Amino acid sequence: MNxxxxxxxxxxxxxxxxxxxxxxxxxxxxxxxxxVLSFAAGVMLAAAVLGLILxxxxxxxxxxxxxxxxGIFAGALCLNFIDxxxxxxxxxxxxxxxxxxxxxxxxxxxxxxxxxxxxxxEGIAAGVGFGSGNTAQALVIAGGIALQNMPxxxxxxxxxxxxxxxxxxxxxxxxxxxxxxxxxxLIGYFAVSxxxxxxxxxxxxxxxxxxxxxxxxxxPETHAHxxxxxxxxALLVGFCVMLITDVLLG
Numbered sequence: 001m002n003x004x005x006x007x008x009x010x011x012x013x014x015x016x017x018x019x020x021x022x023x024x025x026x027x028x029x030x031x032x033x034x035x036v037l038s039f040a041a042g043v044m045l046a047a048a049v050l051g052l053i054l055x056x057x058x059x060x061x062x063x064x065x066x067x068x069x070x071g072i073f074a075g076a077l078c079l080n081f082i083d084x085x086x087x088x089x090x091x092x093x094x095x096x097x098x099x100x101x102x103x104x105x106x107x108x109x110x111x112x113x114x115x116x117x118x119x120x121x122e123g124i125a126a127g128v129g130f131g132s133g134n135t136a137q138a139l140v141i142a143g144g145i146a147l148q149n150m151p152x153x154x155x156x157x158x159x160x161x162x163x164x165x166x167x168x169x170x171x172x173x174x175x176x177x178x179x180x181x182x183x184x185x186l187i188g189y190f191a192v193s194x195x196x197x198x199x200x201x202x203x204x205x206x207x208x209x210x211x212x213x214x215x216x217x218x219x220p221e222t223h224a225h226x227x228x229x230x231x232x233x234a235l236l237v238g239f240c241v242m243l244i245t246d247v248l249l250g
Contacts, residue, residue, distance in 0.1 A: 075212065150238065
């Protein structure tokens with residue numbers, strides 16, 4: 001339990017750490033953030049397949065393929081529904097960039113709420129990873145999500161400051177989005193701890209949410225600023241790092 005709690009704090013804290021970088025370097029180049037985000041996407045892609053989806057098939061028994069496919073689509077549809085209600089980064093950052101100081105406070109609040117809501121299923125994915133009993137693999141999954149949270153924390157600072165939000169309130173908002181991830185991690189862990197019967201579906205559900213985030217949010221964001229080739233290779237490096245780590249950890 002202590003390991004799960006520390007991991008939850010680490011995953012949520014990555015957003016806060018990213019926001020501190022955002023304060024220190026208010027104009028971080030898109031190329032740098034895209035490379036970091038692409039690397040994280042590669043790690044998350046491998047983690048979703050190796051650490052969540054394949055174990056879901058294994059624990060699902062004779063109906064494993066049905067449970068896993070259903071779980072993947074359930075996870076993706078869940079985030080798709082959330083996206084309909086509250087668009088995420090690549091749909092909101094550009095709007096904020098264009099409006100600058102004319103941005104309304106309501107739009108800034110929508111921006112922060114979008115990140116907070118999307119952080120919940122990401123946190124759940126980190127927590128569910130511990131349900132398989134493979135702590136090392138669960139930590140790698142959480143590490144990939146934390147890597148993704150860092151550039152996310154970096155990019156929320158500029159739009160909020162540009163909208164006239166004070167630095168203190170901006171930092172508090174960043175902390176709140178990270179706290180949501182901590183709560184999500186604990187929910188995911190306790191959900192599979194209460195009943196092992198939900199483990200195969202929960203693993204696939206978490207994998208589906210991660211695949212959705214990678215395809216719908218991370219890759220479009222990293223390919224929106226003219227650094228497609230670098231972003232693609234960064235993703236491959238991240239994927240291979242996770243693959244090698246998984247093999248070495250057995």
